Amino acid sequence: MRSPASHAIRMALILILLSVSVFPIYWMVVTSLTSSANLFADTPQLVPDPAQAFNYADTFSHTGVLIWLRNSAIVAIGTMVLSILLAILPAYALSRFRFRGKGALGFLLFATQMLPEAMLVVPLYAIFANLALLDTLGGLILANTAFTVPVITWILKGAIDGVPMEIEEAARVDGCSRIGIVLQVVVPVVAPTLAAASVIAFFHGWNEYVFAQTLVSSQDLRTASVGLASFVGELSTPIHTVMAIGVMYTLPAVLFYLMVQRYVVAGMTAGSVKG
Amino acid sequence: MTDAALRQPQLSRSPIARGTARLDGNPWTPYLFAAPVVLYLLLFQGYPLLRELMLSFTQTSLLTPQTSHFVGMRNYAELAARPDFWRVIGVTALYTAICVVLAIALGLGAALLLDRPFRGRGIARALVTIPWAAPPVAVATVFAWMLNAQYGIFNHWLKLLDLEIGYESWLDNPRLALPAILFTTIWQIFPFSSVVLLAALQGVSEEVREAAQIDGADKLSIFKVAVWPTIRPTVALLVLFVTIWSLRRFDLIWVMTQGGPIGATKTLVIELYTRAFVARELGEAAAVGMVGLSIALVVTVVYFWATQRAERAEGRS
Numbered sequence: 001m002r003s004p005a006s007h008a009i010r011m012a013l014i015l016i017l018l019s020v021s022v023f024p025i026y027w028m029v030v031t032s033l034t035s036s037a038n039l040f041a042d043t044p045q046l047v048p049d050p051a052q053a054f055n056y057a058d059t060f061s062h063t064g065v066l067i068w069l070r071n072s073a074i075v076a077i078g079t080m081v082l083s084i085l086l087a088i089l090p091a092y093a094l095s096r097f098r099f100r101g102k103g104a105l106g107f108l109l110f111a112t113q114m115l116p117e118a119m120l121v122v123p124l125y126a127i128f129a130n131l132a133l134l135d136t137l138g139g140l141i142l143a144n145t146a147f148t149v150p151v152i153t154w155i156l157k158g159a160i161d162g163v164p165m166e167i168e169e170a171a172r173v174d175g176c177s178r179i180g181i182v183l184q185v186v187v188p189v190v191a192p193t194l195a196a197a198s199v200i201a202f203f204h205g206w207n208e209y210v211f212a213q214t215l216v217s218s219q220d221l222r223t224a225s226v227g228l229a230s231f232v233g234e235l236s237t238p239i240h241t242v243m244a245i246g247v248m249y250t251l252p253a254v255l256f257y258l259m260v261q262r263y264v265v266a267g268m269t270a271g272s273v274k275g
Numbered sequence: 276m277t278d279a280a281l282r283q284p285q286l287s288r289s290p291i292a293r294g295t296a297r298l299d300g301n302p303w304t305p306y307l308f309a310a311p312v313v314l315y316l317l318l319f320q321g322y323p324l325l326r327e328l329m330l331s332f333t334q335t336s337l338l339t340p341q342t343s344h345f346v347g348m349r350n351y352a353e354l355a356a357r358p359d360f361w362r363v364i365g366v367t368a369l370y371t372a373i374c375v376v377l378a379i380a381l382g383l384g385a386a387l388l389l390d391r392p393f394r395g396r397g398i399a400r401a402l403v404t405i406p407w408a409a410p411p412v413a414v415a416t417v418f419a420w421m422l423n424a425q426y427g428i429f430n431h432w433l434k435l436l437d438l439e440i441g442y443e444s445w446l447d448n449p450r451l452a453l454p455a456i457l458f459t460t461i462w463q464i465f466p467f468s469s470v471v472l473l474a475a476l477q478g479v480s481e482e483v484r485e486a487a488q489i490d491g492a493d494k495l496s497i498f499k500v501a502v503w504p505t506i507r508p509t510v511a512l513l514v515l516f517v518t519i520w521s522l523r524r525f526d527l528i529w530v531m532t533q534g535g536p537i538g539a540t541k542t543l544v545i546e547l548y549t550r551a552f553v554a555r556e557l558g559e560a561a562a563v564g565m566v567g568l569s570i571a572l573v574v575t576v577v578y579f580w581a582t583q584r585a586e587r588a589e590g591r592s
Contacts, residue, residue, distance in 0.1 A: 014388050018402050021466070025405060027428060028417045044431055086315060089308035097305035105309055112320050113516075114571040116523040118544045119564035122551055123323035123330070126340070146319035149312060178304055207410040209526040214552070225412040229530050232416060239420055250413040257408035261401050265470055 025254060032056070032244035039239060052240070059244040063237075067220055068227035069248060071137060072206050075223060078141035079205030080198050083148040087197070091156035092182050109150040117147065117210045128215060135216050140223070143211045148201040155200070159193035160186060196264045199257070206253055224249040331561035338555055350562035359538060360546075360563075367542040367567075370457065371521040377461045379513050382468025383506075389469070390476045400473065407466040415530035418459040422446055446532050449539040456528055456540050463527065464520070468513050475509035476502070508582070515578045522571050543567040 031039070032055060033048035059065055094102065124143055125134070133139035163186055171185045187194065212223040222230075228249055231242045257264070331350055335343040354360045389400050406414070421428050424444035433443075445455040484501040492500065525544045528534065534541035534549060541549070543563060551560035 010388060011393070014393075014399055017385055017388060018399060020462070021403050021405050024414065024417050024421065024462070025409060027421060028413070031417075031420065040426055044426075044428055086312050090312045093305040093308035099302075099305040102305070105313065108313065108316060110575075112316060114519055114523075114568060114575065115320060115324060116525065116544045116547070116564070116567060118523075118525045118548045119327060119561075119567065120320065120323045121548075122337075122557055122560065123326035124319070126326065127319075127323060142319060146316060149315065153312065178301075203408070207412070207526075209412050209530075210548075225410060225526070228416055229412050229526075232419065232530055239426075242416060243420065246413045246416050250409050253410060254405055254408050258401055258405070261404060261408075265400075265404075265474070 025250060028243050028246045028250060032240050032247045034240050036238060036240070055240055056244050056248075059241050059248075063241065063245060064219065064222065064227060065224070065245050065248055068222050068224040068245075071221055072224040072249070074137050075140045075144065075208070075212070076202045076205035078137070079144040079148055080202040082141060082145045083152045083201040084194065084198055086145065086149050087152040087156055088182065088187065089179075091153045092160055092186060094153070094157045095160035109153055112147065112150045117208075121210055121214045124211070125215060133215075135218055135221060137216075137221060139215055140208070140211055141205070143215060144205050144208050145201075148204045152197045152201055155193060155197045156190065159190040163189050192263050192266060195260065196266065199260050199264050203253065203257070327561045327564055330557055331565050333558045335557040336555055337551065337557055340557065343558075346558065350559050351566075353559070354562055354566065362538060363541050363543055363546045363563075364566075366453065366538070366540065367522065367570075370453065370460075370540075370542055371518055373457050374460055374464070374521040375514055375517045377457070378465045378517055379468050379510060381461065381465040382513070383472050383510070385465065385469035386472035386476055387502075389473060404466040404470055406463050407470075409463070411463065411526045412530055414459060414463050415527045418455070418462075419446060419531050422455055447536055449536050452532055452536055452539045456531055459531065460521075460524065460527055464517065468517070471509060471513060472506060475506040479505045511578070511582060511585075515575065518574050519571055522567055522574075543570075 030045065030048050033050065033052040034045050035049065035052055038045045038049075090105070093099070094105065128134045128139050128143075133142065167189065168181050168185055171181050176184065207225060208223070209225040209229065212226045213229070216222065216226075224245070228242070228245050231237050231245070330343075332345060332347055333343045334346045334349075385403055389396060389403065393399075422430075422445040424430065424447070427445075429445070430443065443451060445451045479502050484497060487497045487500050522542075523544060524542070525548065528540055528542060528545055529548065532540045534545040544567060547560050547563040547567065550556050550563060554560075
């Protein structure tokens with residue numbers, strides 16, 4: 001059916017594709033492990049130099065990177081937990097009930113996808129000032145969740161659509177309340193999709209920049225995205241230090257993603273939006 | 276016969292809601308379930324949006340937001356009268372269009388490459404999605420370094436190829452900055468469309484594909500007959516989402532160029548942020564935001580209108 005030549009061409013194309021996908025991440029690692037002298041050499045150093053690992057120790061002590069990563073983790077985990085808590089019941093309602101206003105709820109969830117974060121920064125700033133949420137990580141979690149909840153709700157609705165009704169009826173006969181059914185029967189069945197949705201919400205919180213840049217001003221509440229961006233155009237910090245921070249910010253996310261990507265892909269496919 | 280089944284007839288006459296009749300019949304349940312999220316979104320998205328709309332009809336300074344003057348449509352009229360605002364619209368349209376075409380085309384190419392089994396397919400599919408997992412600010416930082424005029428690896432490679440374009444400063448050159456930003460954006464987002472399209476390709480019917488092969492069709496014809504009809508709705512949905520995301524994108528562009536040099540990479544959202552936090556004119560910034568939102572709304576309405584028309588046409592054929 002297939003000639004060896006076309007197979008070889010396909011493999012070559014796949015290799016090019018993978019190289020392009022991985023190279024910038026690899027280059028971040030290489031640069032973070034390059035000596036100051038080699039950074040500006042005529043021929044760039046193409047492989048990481050383990051002897052330069054002390055650069056990471058220097059980065060820990062000279063920058064706030066550990067605090068930044070801690071703050072990003074708090075925001076990411078908070079966004080994840082709050083998104084899931086808020087999304088489960090509406091996802092179930094969208095999947096299992098016919099009710100007046102269902103279309104409006106669907107539209108509300110979709111409409112949020114159209115609003116740029118940068119557009120809501122100014123009014124949110126004013127609202128947060130009134131609610132004493134400015135300059136708090138809790139405020140960032142609340143702002144981020146507004147953008148993740150709609151997506152998570154759609155993904156979970158798609159998963160619940162695939163759960164047979166009979167499972168619920170057995171619990172119903174046993175006299176379970178509706179919320180009890182959702183939590184004890186439906187949630188365990190859609191657990192893989194729930195995990196995928198959690199990852200998506202976590203990443204949103206981990207990556208977010210605009211809100212973290214404008215709604216928080218304290219140095220010790222900076223997230224890694226804001227900390228890293230603060231070096232751009234600032235010339236006194238050597239590039240291998242900046243890249244070391246980039247690696248510490250990127251690599252955990254990428255490795256975590258590689259561990260769970262199977263579930264994420266399956267979850268996204270399950271929740272593929274149907275109108 | 277459960278008690279829920281007995282109540283069923285009365286349920287279908289309920290004015291508010293019909294629960295899934297075979298389960299319990301409290302018509303208020305879906306509303307109770309949806310209430311928290313609706314309140315949440317109204318508070319953190321609806322209300323700020325309303326305030327932004329009101330703000331766009333005022334002259335308000337970031338420094339003294341208490342003294343806000345109502346100016347009606349003046350902000351909008353001034354935007355329309357300024358040539359540099361039309362340039363922002365043009366840059367936004369170009370950026371969005373190229374993102375949509377290339378991110379989806381490359382995503383489709385990658386999906387077709389990775390669709391049929393080969394040794395190591397699972398690992399290849401995982402690796403190809405890495406860019407999508409990397410934080411945009413980190414991506415912007417490493418690309419800015421790779422694009423550095425003197426020490427960047429890109430210019431080093433260009434010199435090796437002995438092209439006449441070594442030593443170019445990509446992000447400081449008005450002609451090269453937008454292509455550099457586009458390259459970075461597409462690198463980051465094409466994996467998303469390849470993942471979604473890989474899922475869609477599983478729906479391609481083997482019978483149709485084999486029938487076309489037996490008829491001696493070439494690869495392009497097989498694609499047209501067997502693959503394209505199956506994935507077309509997914510491609511349409513991707514067009515919508517990539518468009519909306521491109522209109523929203525801020526972090527990557529801001530970190531790499533802040534909209535410069537001389538506005539070459541200034542999209543609507545960058546313009547909005549610059550007006551709010553650099554020029555400190557909140558009213559004008561809000562008007563820019565409303566223009567951007569209107570464009571997103573028009574795109575969405577067109578998408579739903581077009582998909583419904585396509586469905587009706589298929590229903591007739």
